[in-house]
Amino acid sequence: MTITQGFTFEAAHHLPHVPETHRCRRLHGHSYRVELTLSGEVDPHTGFVIDFFDVEAAFAPVLARLDHHLLNEVEGLQNPTAENIALWIFRKVSPDLPRLTAVKVFETPMCWAEFQA
Ligand SMILES: Nc1nc2c(c(=O)[nH]1)N=C([C@H](O)[C@H](O)COP(=O)(O)OP(=O)(O)OP(=O)(O)O)CN2
Ligand SMILES: [Zn+2]
Numbered sequence: 213m214t215i216t217q218g219f220t221f222e223a224a225h226h227l228p229h230v231p232e233t234h235r236c237r238r239l240h241g242h243s244y245r246v247e248l249t250l251s252g253e254v255d256p257h258t259g260f261v262i263d264f265f266d267v268e269a270a271f272a273p274v275l276a277r278l279d280h281h282l283l284n285e286v287e288g289l290q291n292p293t294a295e296n297i298a299l300w301i302f303r304k305v306s307p308d309l310p311r312l313t314a315v316k317v318f319e320t321p322m323c324w325a326e327f328q329a
Contacts (some may be wrong), residue, residue, distance in 0.1 A: 221279035249314040294325035
């Protein structure tokens with residue numbers, strides 16, 4: 213069974229490794245959406261893979277490092293592409309959520325990156 217919980221955050225970034233003519237080289241912002249997917253057996257008593265409240269609590273300190281920040285200033289996110297943000301989130305959260313199997317980061321409703329463990 214898999215469960216997925218969504219979160220949003222607002223942040224600014226620029227992409228330092230794209231060509232100078234690329235518009236994403238300039239400072240701009242996104243309303244990001246993050247989806248965390250966890251996999252495991254359903255506990256027969258609770259009916260949960262894991263309580264969504266526990267996922268929220270584990271992700272809160274990581275989310276706080278991203279929300280309303282300039283992502284390029286976050287340690288490990290000097291090149292904050294959607295791909296790199298997804299991997300960064302996985303590395304930060306998976307020690308506390310061992311059932312985490314995928315992280316999706318949406319820059320826009322039409323563009324996202326997914327890291328699968
Ligand atoms: N593979 C990736 N490609 C791009 C990434 C990325 O993280 N991974 N990021 C960007 C920029 O961040 C860019 O800002 C993307 O957003 P946006 O400019 O809003 O792109 P849209 O296509 O939605 O723009 P419209 O104005 O709606 O056409 C670029 N590439
Ligand atoms: Zn961008």
